Amino acid sequence: AGSTFKPFLYATALSQGLDPETRFSDDPVKVTFQDGSGVERFWEPANADHRSRGQIPMREALKLSRNAVAARMISHTGIDPVIEMAHRLGIQSKLPQVPSIALGVGEVSPLEMASAYSSIARGGRMLPSRCISAVQVPQGEFVNFRSSQWRDQALPPELAAQLIEMMMRVVEEGTGGAARLS
16 A cells, blocks of 8 residues: 555544644654564664654645654554554455554555545545446346445544645645646
8 A cells, every 4th residue: 555555544643632733753763563473673664765854743744755754653653543543444454563554564455445535535434335336227227236324433524624634735735746636
């Protein structure tokens, strides 16, 4: 998933009481963690430009896809809450329980990402994805495969709105500029 996974980290941070102006250090970072067998490991993610911007607000860090901030943020939120948030929003794949999940090291299908992003866009309400919802038979009748049923409110609407605003900045002013439509 790469950096497209970062909104789940930020959603988790917002749900834990942080806000878009909460500042994190963008300086180089070394994260210590225990792997599944209890062995101590180290993770040293770098920003793509290998530079530091000092203390920066979360909204700026997401806009510029700052990896050092993401590493510090997952140390603050915890790994499991981020994975839980991704699952609540629509990711179904098993995700690795490692700090680098903050940078999207897990394998996730494009349909899962679209489903999870659409949950954010729906104000935090998750609706299970499907590729086909109905087929029209030759007699003109529609055959429905499933009815649309909302699941849980995965993210409170006010937090979804904050996250949407932050994500819009990625495209309007940040590293996602290539996705901007005219």
